[in-house]
Amino acid sequence: MPRRLVLVLGDQLDCQSAAFDGFDRGCDRVWMAEVAEESTHVWTHKARITVFLSAMRHFRAALVADRIDVDYTALTADEPAGPPGRSPGSLADALLESLARARAAGQSPESLIVVEPGEWRVRLALEAAARQAGIPLEIRTDRHFFSSRDDFAKHAQGRKQLRLEYFYRSLRERHGILMDDGEPAGSQWNFDAENRGAFGKGGPGVLPAPVRFPPDAVTRGVIDLVNARFAGHPGSLTEFDWPVTPAEAHAALDDFLSHRLPLFGRYQDAIWTGEPWLYHSRLAQALNMKLLDPRDVIAGAERAWREGRAPLEATEGFIRQVIGWREYVRGVYWHFMPEYLDRNTLGADLPLPNLYWTGDTEMNCLRDAVGQTLTHGYAHHIQRLMVTGLFALLFGVEPKRVHEWYLAVYVDAVEWVELPNTLGMSQFADGGVMASKPYCATGAYLDRMSNACKGCRFDPKQATGPDACPFTTLYWDFLARHETLLARNQRMTMQLKNLGRKSAADMRVIRRQADDLRGQMP
Ligand SMILES: Cc1cc2nc3c(=O)[nH]c(=O)nc-3n(C[C@H](O)[C@H](O)[C@H](O)COP(=O)(O)OP(=O)(O)OC[C@H]3O[C@@H](n4cnc5c(N)ncnc54)[C@H](O)[C@@H]3O)c2cc1C
Numbered sequence: 001m002p003r004r005l006v007l008v009l010g011d012q013l014d015c016q017s018a019a020f021d022g023f024d025r026g027c028d029r030v031w032m033a034e035v036a037e038e039s040t041h042v043w044t045h046k047a048r049i050t051v052f053l054s055a056m057r058h059f060r061a062a063l064v065a066d067r068i069d070v071d072y073t074a075l076t077a078d079e080p081a082g083p084p085g086r087s088p089g090s091l092a093d094a095l096l097e098s099l100a101r102a103r104a105a106g107q108s109p110e111s112l113i114v115v116e117p118g119e120w121r122v123r124l125a126l127e128a129a130a131r132q133a134g135i136p137l138e139i140r141t142d143r144h145f146f147s148s149r150d151d152f153a154k155h156a157q158g159r160k161q162l163r164l165e166y167f168y169r170s171l172r173e174r175h176g177i178l179m180d181d182g183e184p185a186g187s188q189w190n191f192d193a194e195n196r197g198a199f200g201k202g203g204p205g206v207l208p209a210p211v212r213f214p215p216d217a218v219t220r221g222v223i224d225l226v227n228a229r230f231a232g233h234p235g236s237l238t239e240f241d242w243p244v245t246p247a248e249a250h251a252a253l254d255d256f257l258s259h260r261l262p263l264f265g266r267y268q269d270a271i272w273t274g275e276p277w278l279y280h281s282r283l284a285q286a287l288n289m290k291l292l293d294p295r296d297v298i299a300g301a302e303r304a305w306r307e308g309r310a311p312l313e314a315t316e317g318f319i320r321q322v323i324g325w326r327e328y329v330r331g332v333y334w335h336f337m338p339e340y341l342d343r344n345t346l347g348a349d350l351p352l353p354n355l356y357w358t359g360d361t362e363m364n365c366l367r368d369a370v371g372q373t374l375t376h377g378y379a380h381h382i383q384r385l386m387v388t389g390l391f392a393l394l395f396g397v398e399p400k401r402v403h404e405w406y407l408a409v410y411v412d413a414v415e416w417v418e419l420p421n422t423l424g425m426s427q428f429a430d431g432g433v434m435a436s437k438p439y440c441a442t443g444a445y446l447d448r449m450s451n452a453c454k455g456c457r458f459d460p461k462q463a464t465g466p467d468a469c470p471f472t473t474l475y476w477d478f479l480a481r482h483e484t485l486l487a488r489n490q491r492m493t494m495q496l497k498n499l500g501r502k503s504a505a506d507m508r509v510i511r512r513q514a515d516d517l518r519g520q521m522p
């Protein structure tokens with residue numbers, strides 16, 4: 001009779017995780033399940049479905065090779081996914097079915113073990129299933145992360161405002177990362193000011209293409225399954241090349257450290273149409289599925305700097321993303337959930353325009369960002385924040401709808417990291433927990449940071465008229481719509497002063513054009 005059943009979720013593919021502490025091959029068992037609901041509760045991109053199913057199947061194979069008994073439920077191509085909105089099979093259902101089978105065979109486990117799930121919804125569902133089955137569930141701390149939920153709660157205690165910077169510094173000090181004799185390397189905590197370059201007219205030149213991981217037989221099987229069973233889902237699989245094993249994830253890390261880290265910082269905020277990767281690491285998916293340990297990522301980056309292979313500003317900029325933002329957003333998620341999901345400070349209530357699912361628009365910047373998202377399941381941070389996110393913010397899309405899109409379309413999307421970034425950082429729906437002011441800008445910002453406007457039929461400088469850039473029109477309209485609320489925020493003073501310089505007549509035309517834009521967009 002199995003003593004313990006260890007539940008391993010699709011974003012917990014680490015055999016060193018706390019779930020395996022004390023695992024006894026003689027009497028413990030692992031449980032894993034592919035369920036349709038995880039691909040249908042948001043209308044998930046085919047690449048995101050594929051990356052999870054393929055990595056799970058590879059993980060199962062590794063456990064079996066290690067003589068570990070695995071109870072694995074696989075999806076099959078021939079079951080229809082069911083009508084939209086219906087959940088044909090959930091994790092809780094799959095677990096209850098497995099437990100019922102075990103009970104019938106006289107094999108009921110004494111207890112269930114799981115590492116903290118990455119999503120509130122999943123945690124509640126597993127707890128409810130365990131209660132229903134009458135078997136105790138032990139939830140173990142996820143030591144993949146540098147900081148625990150308690151650490152964050154302590155950091156948040158008594159603070160009027162939460163900000164990344166102090167949290168980041170404390171983690172660096174505590175873990176001795178980029179520190180020299182107790183001082184930050186280079187006598188500076190933050191090199192952000194040096195990390196805001198654009199490419200200039202000549203463009204990025206020859207970029208170091210990231211290493212690719214062509215689908216093996218297991219992934220090809222999953223691709224066939226996804227193309228059959230989730231045919232109506234967004235995105236395509238023709239370019240699928242994501243890492244699905246720890247070995248591939250480490251190869252991706254080595255490739256980034258050798259070829260892209262040195263210029264990561266300088267071009268972190270730049271955009272170039274047709275160039276999805278630039279100097280970004282492409283590591284979030286492997287990290288979030290736990291194929292890669294962030295300690296290896298950070299140690300590798302620090303070593304590259306200490307050995308003179310990468311400058312300090314790039315290394316610090318990169319490490320700040322991994323030990324800073326990544327840990328911080330997780331803290332925010334668990335600290336404020338579940339009410340966080342319903343926040344909507346700006347009262348935005350419009351549906352998400354269709355172009356987010358098709359890329360069908362004359363706006364060059366959006367067509368490029370959505371297009372590569374549909375092709376690869378990837379866009380880099382500034383595209384997510386200052387193209388797709390900015391447009392939804394200015395347009396007035398309901399934050400929950402924006403959240404559902406981001407959770408659906410990126411291969412690295414797991415709710416603990418996606419939600420604070422979307423709802424908080426990009427939509428300002430949390431009222432300033434994630435960002436001290438809304439990330440709002442006109443098309444001129446995108447003109448400065450990218451080449452998108454050069455080939456666009458709109459003019460980023462115009463707010464009205466047939467050539468007006470929709471970002472620019474909607475920006476002034478956004479400020480006017482939220483003037484009272486934004487006036488309470490000192491960091492908005494300059495932008496509101498500029499708004500005040502616009503004549504009432506100009507503003508009337510702008511507001512009418514913004515309304516027309518909203519009316520024309522399905
Ligand atoms: C609206 C919006 C939604 C986002 N959704 C997700 C998401 O679902 N999953 C996700 O991992 N990231 C998300 N991010 C953060 C960031 O955009 C991605 O981590 C990054 O683009 C992934 O690409 P990369 O691995 O090439 O990252 P790089 O640019 O190479 O950055 C290095 C690493 O730092 C970490 N990182 C960087 N920025 C952040 C951040 N803001 N929050 C947390 N970690 C960060 C990631 O692990 C990333 O792999 C989102 C950002 C925005 C604005």
Ligand code: SF4
Pocket residue numbers: 362363364365366442443444446447452453454456457458459460469470471472
């Ligand atoms: S002009 Fe406006 S819509 Fe066109 S690419 Fe520039 S910012 Fe985007």
